[in-house]
Amino acid sequence: QKEVEQDPGPLSVPEGAIVSLNCTYSNSAFQYFMWYRQYSRKGPELLMYTYSSGNKEDGRFTAQVDKSSKYISLFIRDSQPSDSATYLCASNRDDKIIFGKGTRLHILP
Amino acid sequence: DAGVTQSPTHLIKTRGQQVTLRCSPKSGHDTVSWYQQALGQGPQFIFQYYEEEERQRGNFPDRFSGHQFPNYSSELNVNALLLGDSALYLCASRDGSQETQYFGPGTRLLVL
Numbered sequence: 001q002k003e004v005e006q007d008p009g010p011l012s013v014p015e016g017a018i019v020s021l022n023c024t025y026s027n028s029a030f031q032y033f034m035w036y037r038q039y040s041r042k043g044p045e046l047l048m049y050t051y052s053s054g055n056k057e058d059g060r061f062t063a064q065v066d067k068s069s070k071y072i073s074l075f076i077r078d079s080q081p082s083d084s085a086t087y088l089c090a091s092n093r094d095d096k097i098i099f100g101k102g103t104r105l106h107i108l109p
Numbered sequence: 110d111a112g113v114t115q116s117p118t119h120l121i122k123t124r125g126q127q128v129t130l131r132c133s134p135k136s137g138h139d140t141v142s143w144y145q146q147a148l149g150q151g152p153q154f155i156f157q158y159y160e161e162e163e164r165q166r167g168n169f170p171d172r173f174s175g176h177q178f179p180n181y182s183s184e185l186n187v188n189a190l191l192l193g194d195s196a197l198y199l200c201a202s203r204d205g206s207q208e209t210q211y212f213g214p215g216t217r218l219l220v221l
Binding site for chain 2: 004006008032034036041042043044045046049088090092094095096097098099100101102
């Protein structure tokens, strides 16, 4: 079982819709959770970083962590075509980042 | 303030050859990690350097080696290249007192 599981998609939604991206993890020792955005042929860019269970909001992005069910979510409000990218959920174990496979997101104009 | 930079951007090699990839960390960062990202996969941790020493290593063979210089820049060396080494190689850096790692744009390696 992979430590971080993520549906690879692709996920296609119309512009302006709310996007929900989800991951599950298996290691109870994980303490930090991140969402990275990766455009085609580019390096991952840190979007959100959260330590505790609950919600963290930054502009149109909300990260949600439920440690009791080992579930991580990223919500994108008022989605834009520029949000089209691969979204990687990740956690940090012993200073190594453990990534999911990434979900490819397409926002349709 | 420049972010993490990597060179070269693209590289084509043949099986059996050796390759060296380079990384300059973000200003003020002293810890450098390397990751391999195969097509359609998330990045996989290769190893981490701090104070010019390999501090920890992922599940990669000894063909993968690295170095960190006194200015904190780093190199990744891969010997006896295999077709399966074709991937995007990412460098990430962080300040020793912080947890967040910042990634460079990567070097795309193609092994023919």
